[in-house]
Each structure stands twice: as structure tokens, then as C-alpha cells.
Amino acid sequence: MSEGPVVEVSGARVQFAGDVALDAVDFRLFAGEVHSLMGENGAGKSTLIRAITGVLRLDAGTILIDGQPADLTSPAAAQRAGISTVYQEIDLLPNLSVAENVLLGREPRRWGRIDWKGMRSMAGEALARLGVDIDPASTLSTHRLATQQLVAIARALTADVKVLVLDEPTSSLDQDEVAELFRVIRSLKEQGVAILFVSHFLEQVYEICDRITVLRNGRLVGEYMTTDLLRIELVQKMLGREVVDLDLLASRTVPDAMSTESEPIVSATGISRRGVLPPTSVEIFEGELLGLAGLLGSGRTEIARLLSGVDSIDGGVLRVDGTATHLHSPRDAMLRGIAYSSENRKIEGIIGELTVRENITLALQAQRGWFRRMSRARQDELSASWIEALEIRPSDPEKLAGRLSGGNQQKVMLARLLALAPRLLVLDEPTRGIDVGSKVEIQKLVTDLVESGMSVIFISAELEEVLRVAHRVLVLRDRRVIINADADSLSLDSLLAAVTKADA
Amino acid sequence: MTRIFKHRLIWPIAALVALIVLNSISRPSFLSITITRGQLYGSLIDILRDSAPLMLVALGMALVIATRGIDLSVGAQMAISGSVALTIIADSKTPNSLGTVVVAILAGVAITLVFGLWNGFLVAVVGIQPIIATLVLMLAGRGIALLITGGFITTITSTPYAVLSQGHVLGFPVAFLVSAIAIAIVTVLVRRTALGVLTEAVGINPSASRLAGVRSRGIVWSLYGLSGLLAGMAGILYSSNIMAADANNAGINIELDAILAVVLGGTSLAGGKFTLAGTVIGVFIIQTLTSTITFLGVPPAVTPVFKAVVVIIVCLSQSQRMRGWISGLRPPKRLVVTTPNETPIATNRTTA
């Protein structure tokens, strides 16, 4: 195509309270192409999409639409500029009718009065184009998630669409529905619509997309034609490559106690949760470091949350020390020696307006109950010792935890859990989004803990990291365990292949 | 520590001092305290005494607000406890015996404790929004109080009961001492145990607290109970002051004053960090303001206008937009829409 791009982002930078979410990112989207934006958690995909769709404003950089500077100050402005969006979380109105969800904001009106009949028939047509036959007058919430997702897509298509942004549009669709959606995407593409398609299903990306832009940690990795990029290369680019040498960890000792005769401290047999995880089995032994590898949405976080009582299980049996138990809450799990550190540090980890000391002592205090307060001296001692042991900086225990850097916040969370002296520590992406120095320190710490007899489940999007720290690795794909093997028997390439699906 | 303390309370203290200075300029007698028969008298002492019911209610409110909640039923609960206590005394053959009065007070406070726990149950267990859960009792509570008194304003004569509002001990009004003791007990309860920090954790970040193993349900539940208990005691003081159970007017609008006092003291309505010292100062600000308005010859009925102005100023000063304007920066550029599920992630400077 000789024309310039429909959407051209250059030098995009977005910062949230000190954290850079997007840094000097360029992005182009052409008419009549399907373009995929790829990256792991925190890569900046959502931020870039939200900038393009007018949900947030760039701190620096420009967005050109058809070569003209665009003033995307609100979602409404973006829509006027011809940008239609289907968001990841289905952002519809479950309390209103299907027809309204498709057309509200541009519904047919007569004398200021909404033409309900016209509206229903228009919505019905729009849905029929997607192969959906539901009553447009019915309430949206009465339909299942997949249908709602199609309604969201129907909404995006009824607008005068020049650019269509689809953020994980297929997450709850079945194969037939995906095929139907792809048929529509192809026909839109032929009409010259520029389509931005974001999905964590590599298969779908390779099936439908012409071009791929990869982001990592808020930075641009590159823009590639799908045909030129092998899947394995793509995954490598998404996950990044560790540059630091960790000879610190070279001397890894695999505990000999992990033989078949010893009893696992936690064993899950066919545990499942409806809509989240199909029946899955996991075992972990004392002093073992189990790594969970897999892409975003592979089920790695879901397993961790079920094992540590954050979400409760629907089916299967969870045994702690051989006794079947039901964990109703994280507190339950902690009382049995299982502690979980969330990947979502800001929302589920740090309590930002409390001090470092209060954050570190929180879990232990919660376990003692409100009445048996730890003395101030004990709190000071405890926090000082953890600050020293984990080298938390700044070392002032009275500093508000929210003011610390990401790596130090992560250490505070670890200190909080370690103060409980757990037997099994479940770490969900403990090294995500923190600087290299802290990353190495945390990896070192984890291996030390394991050497002292603690069991650890270590989740990371970085395969090398998993391979390096773990004794045994579970590889997940599409919410299923596909490999369960000793780390020594795996290579980075085999891991990459497994994560990506080998037949590529 | 002292720096944080200063930082958080500097504005409330400044406001209180300004009010007092203003008063003492316009009426020099304001600051004078006289001692008659070993008892202290003066405008400041009046303020200490008259602020007692509000003080009790505001202490409970501060804790409830810290949990991201609110208790609208405190005024109605005051009416209930006053009605219960005074009905017991009025029906008793020995209204002047100390035993009767103690029983009456305990009964009044016990019943509001139960009502407070009921509120807590609705919020913490059933999961109803705090505003609505407590609205129910705000609505029905006065009716219950009226039923207890049989629709009349029960008046009594009971010397021991009157002591609560009119008596002096060690030169200070008993009502003030009651509120001072309440401040002390609540402070100890909150800061000498872990209740305070756990409450703050739950108020600041409920999901992180859950993952840290904090049992928020029991905490929230019991704090509504405490709020009820304190409101009950406030109702006793109020009824002792007028020696009557006035189900319609006891504690009317006090929930609003209490919320205002908490906010003035520097506790955010969004929950989380709270300050009892700030709340105490907030109560004194409100009471001094009321006293000032009365002194200025403005009819007391017009007081709400001043309070409304204060509420508006305080709320606006807490808002992001206003802060942006004041600090002279461009208005805070932020997300047009904020998604609860999205967290910005710090960049990793690893290079490929």
C-alpha cells in the first residue's frame, strides 16, 4: 500500500506515579491490515491501546490519524475519529438490553425519542452479520459471556469504523465463534479497515495477522511481518533474554530427599475451578523449588491461587501433609504454612499508605489476632532484621511502603510472608517489573530459602529464570500441564518449544 | 514520628487556634476560666462539656469510616438509649438510687451495642453498603425510641442521673470527663492492640489485607458495635442534660456533625488511615464554631449554613482537582477512565 499509516504513534511515553508504563514506543497501523500487538504482562499493550482509544493521554509523543495530529481526549473523541474498540474486560452494560448495548450513543431517534423498534431491528441485523441470533430486546446479563463478547464486537462494527481495536476478543469464544469472528475480520480488512488484534493465543495471531509489533517492559522490541517471524522467535522476543550472568546460582544443589518414597507437603489431585482451571494435578516436596512456566493466560497464576487459598477450588482434592483440606481463604492456607505472593503487587500486595514496618509485620500480626499486638520493640526488631536480610532500600522502617521502588516493595512483601516462616512459599512473578539488581537478589534469596528446607513455587514469564532457579519445572499451555520434568533435563529451546507449541 | 504527627494535624490545630483567637478578640471573656466552689466555669469549659456527646459519636464514626464505612444511625441510637434509660428510671420506684441509674445506663448502652452489632452484621456479613445498612436503623430507630417512650417525652427527676451532665468532679464537668475517659479507652483499644493497624490495612487495601491473612469481617463487625455503644453513651449524656427522653430530637443530625468532625480532623472519607487526635480536634472545632455563631447573635437554626460551607470547603480541598489548581500546576493529567484491574508496572531496564 502506498499510503501512509492510518494510525501512527511516535515516541509514546506514559508514566504512572513514577513508574514508566510506556517508553518511546512507535507504532504504525495501516488500512486493510490486521496487526497484532504482542507482549507479556506489563509490556505496555493495554497502555498503548488505551492511548489510541482515548482512554488515557500520552505524557509525551504524538498520535497521528491519517497523518493529522489527533486530539484523542476521550473515548468519545476516539470514536468520532473512527476508532472502535472492543475491550478486554467486556465493557458493556449488563443491566441494559442487547440492542442498547449495540447502539447506545448512536441509536435511531425520532423527535428526540428513541425509536425502539428501529433500534432493535438495526441491532438484530448487526448481530446477524456475526451469526448471532438472539433477541435484541433481552437483557444483556442473561446471555453467556461468549455472546456478550460478540455483542461488544457488534457494537464496534455498527460505528463508522476506520480502525477496529480488538483487545483479547476471543478469550471466551469457542472455535466456531472464533471462525465466525475471523470471517468478519477478513471481510472488514477487505473493506480497508485497519484492525488491531490483541490475543495471547499464538495460533490465532498467526492465522489472522499480517504484521506483529512486540513490546516488552514498556519498550518497543520491533515490528515484524508475521510471515517473517517464527513463533519461537516471537516468544523469545516477548519474554526477553536475561543478560546478567548469575554465577551466584551456579552451585545448585538438588535435595536428595525428593525421591518418590517421601511424602509431598502439598499434593493437588485434579483440582479445578469452573471457568478458571480444568482439573489439574500438582505435587510439591519438601525443600523443592518448583518452577511454573507458561505464557500469560496459560494457567500458571490460576494454579498458584488455588493452591494458596486465594480462590477456592470447585473440584478435586488438595492434601497438605497427606490430609485432605479445603482452604477457604489465604488465611487458612497461611495457618497450614502456605504463603502466597501475588503478581499484582499494587492491588494485592503492598499496603502503600502503611509503613514498611507495618507492612512487614502485617501477616504475622493478623495471624496473632488483633488483641495480641506485637510490641513495638518486637516490630522494630523484626522489621529491622528483614530490612537487613533482604537489603530493603531505603532502610528506614517508617517510610511509607508505597514510596519504595518496585523491587523493594517486592522484598517487603517477601519479608511479610517470610516472617510467618512458611513451609511452602508461592511466588507469582516475584521478579516482574523490577530492576536487574533486585531481580538477582530475589533469585538468590529464593534459592537460599530452598536450601534451608523451604519449598517454593516460582512463577515467571522468563523461561531462563525458571530454568535457572527451579529443580523441577511444570510447563503450562492453554491451562494444561504439558511437561513435568527435572530442570536439568530441559533446555531453554525445549522449554520455548513447549510453551509455544512445538509443531510451529 | 513527630513530623508525621505534625504534618497530619497542623491544619486542624491551626483552624481551632484561629477560631479561639477570633473569639477571644471579639469577646475577651472567652478565655477566662473562673473557679467557683472548686468548680471550673467559663466558655471554654462549656465547650468541653457540650462537646461530650459529639465526641463519643465521632470517635466511633472515625473507626467506622476507617473501614471504608459510615454509620448514619448514631443519632437514632442516641434516641434509643436515652429512651431506654429514662423509661427504666421513670418506671422505677427509686429513681434517685444509684443502683437504678447504673442499671438504666447499662441497659441503654447494651441495647445500642446490640443495634450496632446488627449494623455490623448487615455490612460485614450480608454485604450491604454501609450507607444503606445504617440508613435502615436511622429510619426505624427513632420510631423504636418513640415506642419505648410511648410517644411522649419522658421526663424524670433523678439526682444521680443529673450528675452526668450537671455534676463536676475534680472541678471538671462530668460529661467532659466521660468523653475524656472514652477517648482514653478507645485510644488504648486501638493503638495498644493491633486493632488500629489492621483496621487501616483493611480500609486502605481490602484485597491485599485478605491476602495477608487479615480477617476483616470480625474487625468491621465489631467496630460498628463499638460505634453503637459510644452512640448509646452519647444518648445517655444528652438525655441527662435535658432530663428527658426526646425521641424526635435527641441526636438529630449528629451523624452529620460527627462525619464532619472526622473529616475536619484529617481522616479521609475514603477510609484507611485515621487519626483519633484529629477527630478530637475536629469535634472541638465544631463545638467552638457553634459557640461562636451563637455568640455572634446568629440564630442557632442558621448554624447549618456555616457547617455546609465548612463541609464544602473541606471536601473541595480534599479533591484532586482543587489540589492541582492550588499547587499551581496544570490540572492533574490522569486517566480519563481508571480501570480497577490495571496496574502500571515499573519498567525493567534490562536491554535485549
Next chain:
Amino acid sequence: MSQTNVAAPTPTAGPATKRPPRLRIRTSWVPVLAAVAILIIMFLAAQLYFGRFLTPRLLSSLLVDNAYLMVLAAGMTFVILSGGIDLSVGAVMAFTGMLAAKLLLIGVPVAVVIPTMLAAGAVSGLIIGIMVQYFDVQPFIASLAGMFLARGLCFVVSLEAIQVKDPTVLGLQSTKLGDFEWYLTPTGIIALVVIAIAAWVLGYTRFGRTVYAIGGNVHSARLMGLPVARSKVLVYVISGICAGIAGLLFTSYTAAGYSLNGIGTELDTIAAVVIGGTLLTGGSGYALGSLIGVLVYGVIKVSITFLGADSSWTRITIGVLLLAFVVVQRLIVRRANRH
């Protein structure tokens, strides 16, 4: 606050493409129908108990005596549907009534007074709306400030009650259209017209649907490009105007402006709206439901008078009914969220 909370049945697990041939009653109408059922049961019970309850006179007076509350409830419906709350309505009603009485007393023509009342209500609503939308003040607090302000301003106008002698204003209540048995006053007509307009606006205009959208999920509404900010302010303005109209009706009903009028009316109004089937978290409900809610309130009040019971039972009954409705709503929402 803005989480989507919608009464919904279990989503049908079957293929979405099949349209179930069933009686189509929107789930959001269920609470309204429940309120209607309660109303009918109360009518029948009262008829059985008192013998002569369901008389044309009583039914007429039920409407006429509660006209001001219907108007307030119509305005409150907008606010609650948007996920907010307005505690100022009782005080604003009293203030506009007071203002009108004073203006009439000093000889301002009624043609000027009535628009002034509505404007005063609108301004107070505008202030609350701006605080809520642009300064992130919680609706509860913002409208509380409005309540304080209006209540205090009442006393600024006059400390004593002011009698109203203007024939136009009084005529709104005293003019009885219809025969001796069935009758309707202009106040009743105004109330019904306001309810009808509210129902039409909510059901058939983009603004009305935007109000539902905001209450359903303000975040989604914004992403859909709906005019969220404007609508949210407008909702409070409407409630303020309704309080102004209610002030007119109430003044004509009591023939006086008095500062203590309508204390606690905001609670009655909220209760009536919720009993009428509007979800307190917003996004679901109908103006017509609020009308039913007011009638339920009225019947309770009349029955308690008939019983000769203490009038405090009205508040208690309303409180219990409110609680029952809120708990049931909560359970429905919880069940819906589980899927």
C-alpha cells in the same frame, strides 16, 4: 461503588442462538411487581380488617396527600438510577416553600414566584452535581452539604412560619376535580404528570438510557462514549427541580412555609424509591415503581392512623420493608455475580 450489580437470572448455559419461547418479563420488573403485590395485599388486608378501606375517597386522598412525595420520588429515581443519592430534597423542598411564602408575602406575583422556586431547586441540584462530578465528592456528602445549606437558608428567610394566602397556590390543593367520591386536585395532577414525564425521559430518551448506563457501570458508559459528566450533573439538577415542584405542592398542601417542613422526607423518599424496585446501587428501576413505592408508604401511614397506633410505627414499618427489599436485592445480586 460502580461495580455492575444487576438482578439477573442464571445465564442460560445452552447455545446462545436459541431463543427460548417463554413469557418475557424483564427481571428488572420483578421488584416492581413485588411492590405491586405488596400494595394489593395491603389493600386487601386493610379492607378485610377495617371493613371500609377501599373507598374512592380514601384512594383519592392517598394520591393527593402524597403528591409532593411522588414528585420527590420521581427526581430521586433519576439520582439513584445513576448510582448516586440525594439527601438534600427534604430541605430544598422546605427552602423553596419558605422562599415562595416570603416572596408572596412581600407582593411578588405568583407568576414570578413559581419559576423562582424551580430555579432555586435547580441551582441547589447544580451545586451538588458539580461537586459530585467535578470534585469527586461522594454524592452522600455533597447532598448532605446541600441539605445543611438549604435547611439553614430556610431560617435565614424567616424563623417563623409564613402563612400563604395566594389563591393560585392554595387553589392547587383546594380545587377538587371530580365528584365528591372520586376526586383529584391540581397537585395530584402535577404529581402524576411529573411521574409520567420521568417515566418517558427514562425510557425513551438518550439521556434517560445514559442514566441507566451510568448506574450499570460508569466505566463502560464512558468507554461507550456516552456523555457521562453532563448526565451525572443533570440528574442532580432534575432532583433539585423536583424538590422545587414538591416545595410548591407542599406549600399549597399546608398553606404555609415553615423551616421545619419535610425533616426526614429525604429518607421517606429514598425508602419509597427502593421499595418501588429501584436498585440502590443504580442501573435498574422505574419511575412507575417509585409511584407504587409512594403508594405503599401512603397505605402504611393511613393504616397506622386507622389502627390508632402510634405514628412512629410508620417509620418502623418503612424501615423494615426497606431492609427486606435491600437484603433481597443483595441476595439476587450475589446470585447473579456467582456466574
